[in-house]
Amino acid sequence: MHEPDAHTRELMLENETLRSRMAYLLEQAERNHSIMTRHQAFDLKIVGASTFQELVTTIFQTLPVISELDIVTLSLVDPEADIYTVMHKLGVDYEELPHLSFCEHASELGFPHIEGRRPRPVLGPYAPSRHKAMFPHPPEGLQSVALVPLLRNTRLIGSLNLGSSDPNRFTPALGTDFIEHMGSIIAICLENVISNEMLKFIGLTDSLTGVYNRRYIDRRLVEEIARARRQDYRISVMYIDIDHFKQVNDTVGHQAGDEVLREVAQRIKAELRISDALARFGGEEFVVLLIDADLESASAVADRIRASVEAQPVDVAAGEHVSVTVSIGVATLDDFERDHAIEGVAQELVAQADTALYRAKSTGRNRVVSLS
Numbered sequence: 001m002h003e004p005d006a007h008t009r010e011l012m013l014e015n016e017t018l019r020s021r022m023a024y025l026l027e028q029a030e031r032n033h034s035i036m037t038r039h040q041a042f043d044l045k046i047v048g049a050s051t052f053q054e055l056v057t058t059i060f061q062t063l064p065v066i067s068e069l070d071i072v073t074l075s076l077v078d079p080e081a082d083i084y085t086v087m088h089k090l091g092v093d094y095e096e097l098p099h100l101s102f103c104e105h106a107s108e109l110g111f112p113h114i115e116g117r118r119p120r121p122v123l124g125p126y127a128p129s130r131h132k133a134m135f136p137h138p139p140e141g142l143q144s145v146a147l148v149p150l151l152r153n154t155r156l157i158g159s160l161n162l163g164s165s166d167p168n169r170f171t172p173a174l175g176t177d178f179i180e181h182m183g184s185i186i187a188i189c190l191e192n193v194i195s196n197e198m199l200k201f202i203g204l205t206d207s208l209t210g211v212y213n214r215r216y217i218d219r220r221l222v223e224e225i226a227r228a229r230r231q232d233y234r235i236s237v238m239y240i241d242i243d244h245f246k247q248v249n250d251t252v253g254h255q256a257g258d259e260v261l262r263e264v265a266q267r268i269k270a271e272l273r274i275s276d277a278l279a280r281f282g283g284e285e286f287v288v289l290l291i292d293a294d295l296e297s298a299s300a301v302a303d304r305i306r307a308s309v310e311a312q313p314v315d316v317a318a319g320e321h322v323s324v325t326v327s328i329g330v331a332t333l334d335d336f337e338r339d340h341a342i343e344g345v346a347q348e349l350v351a352q353a354d355t356a357l358y359r360a361k362s363t364g365r366n367r368v369v370s371l372s
Contacts, residue, residue, distance in 0.1 A: 038066035039182065046189045053092045055193050059160075059186065060099050070139050070165050073099040076158040076190070077106045083194060086201045088274075091223070098137055106156040108133060111149055119149040119156060121179055123170040126163065134161040144170040148179050150187035160186055206280040208258055209265040217279035217287055221346040224291060225333065229342075236298030236332040238288040239353035240268065240305070243325045243365040245284035256316040260324055263314045271304045287350065295332040295370055302328040302368045310366060325366035329356025332370075 042062055049055035056074060063072045078084055084102050094100065103109065110130070111119035126135075126142045134147060144167050148160040160183050164170060204216035212220075221237075228235050242248075242264055249257040261284065268286060269278050277289040288305075290298050306326055313321040331352035333345065356371040363369070 042066055043185055046186065049189065049193060050196075052087050052090070052193050052197050053097070055189055056097055056100055060097070063162075067162070068164075069162050070142060071099070071135065071161075071163040073101070073135055073161040073163075074158060075101050075103055075109055075134055075161065077104075077109070077156060078102040079104055082198075086198060090197055090201060090204075101133065101136060103133065109149070109156065109159040110134065110147055111156070111159070118151060118154060121149065121176040121183070122147040123174055123176065124172055125167065131161075134159060135163060138163065139165070141165040143167040146170040146176075146179055148183040150183055150190065152187050152191050157187060157191065209262050209280050211265050211269065211286070212277060212279035214279060214281050214287075217277060217281075217289060218346070220277055221289055221349070222342050224289065225342050225346055225349075228291075228333070233292040234294045234332055234334060235349070236290040236293045236295065236330060237349050237353040238286075238290070238298065238302050238305075239281075239329040239331075239350070239357040240286040240288065240302075241327050241357055241361065242284035243327055243361070248322060248324070252316060252318060252320050252322060256318055256320060256322065259316045260314050260322055264309055264324060264326065267308045268305050271301055271308060287353070293332070294334075295330065298330050298332060299368055299370045302330050302370075306366065306368055327357060327360040327365045328368045329353045329358070329360055330368060330370040331356055 042058075045062065046055055046058055049058055059074060060072055063069065076083060081102070088094065107113070110133075111122060113119075123146045124144065126138070126145045128138070131138075131145055131147075135142065135145070142163050142165060144164050146162040148162065149156055150158040150160055162170070162179070204212055204219075206213045221235075224235055242260070245257065245260075248260055261280075265278065265280065265286065268288065272278060272288065272290075275291045279287050279289075281287050290301065293301070306328055309324055309326045313323045315321055329352075331349055333349050352371050356369045359371075360367050360369040
């Protein structure tokens with residue numbers, strides 16, 4: 001056989017190169033199609049998230065897998081800490097979300113500010129000093145990052161932060177259409193869920209005093225009893241009633257009576273931990289849920305509340321100084337009665353605290369009675 005001449009060898013090499021190139025392009029197309037399909041499923045999943053914790057958890061657990069990333073974090077703009085506070089009160093466990101952070105000002109997110117222009121994604125090498133706020137717990141070997149602005153009607157609400165151990169994954173030369181599209185969907189979902197959670201919180205809050213309402217405490221008590229059963233700790237409830245409140249309204253008027261209610265609520269709240277919950281049950285009655293508190297410690301907190309309310313008259317707008325006292329009943333759940341429905345156990349616990357309150361009122365008021 002004759003050896004192929006130089007021209008034939010050149011054509012053969014060119015064909016081999018084209019085949020290799022075609023195989024690479026097909027492989028990339030299949031990979032991109034696979035990624036696109038996974039992202040479509042991800043989009044549907046986050047659009048269907050009904051709570052803040054569900055949405056954020058889905059982003060952190062799913063996005064790194066489908067996008068082949070080493071880390072995904074989220075930074076949200078929260079000037080007055082409203083989002084942080086409300087989500088916490090609705091039960092969000094921030095210890096389960098170490099890659100979620102909040103900042104006071106949008107300028108902290110690291111996007112260049114150009115007047116009249118929307119911020120664009122920032123791609124490039126990872127710099128620990130520059131990116132510490134966006135990646136508070138960076139994985140070892142982090143090389144390149146993409147900071148994706150989350151925008152709602154030109155307003156910057158946060159940043160989606162993507163990180164990779166591949167130094168070429170995110171470079172300034174890369175196109176950003178895909179991650180901007182992803183950022184816009186996540187921004188819409190975040191705004192919707194946060195708005196819905198805020199409305200839910202308003203529905204669980206007493207508009208006059210700003211503390212929770214009965215609906216919230218009923219729901220929370222059931223959740224806490226279930227958790228206490230699993231983790232084996234005690235729960236206590238206080239039932240608090242302002243003494244002779246009708247006389248307050250009759251003497252200084254209903255508007256001043258409202259001021260008294262607000263002030264008493266604040267004095268009660270000042271004696272509680274962040275894990276405890278205070279609710280107005282209606283009229284001049286309040287209920288407090290104390291987490292991981294036995295009868296002795298709950299009674300001590302109750303007596304501090306009683307003393308705090310009695311210690312100083314309430315100054316009302318009319319210029320009056322209204323002396324106020326409270327009676328408090330305390331009950332503790334020691335035996336969880338595991339064969340009984342949690343809702344029934346919760347109602348019985350509140351009823352026991354109410355019985356103790358009745359004894360406090362019938363034996364002279366301005367006192368604490370504990371039901372052992």
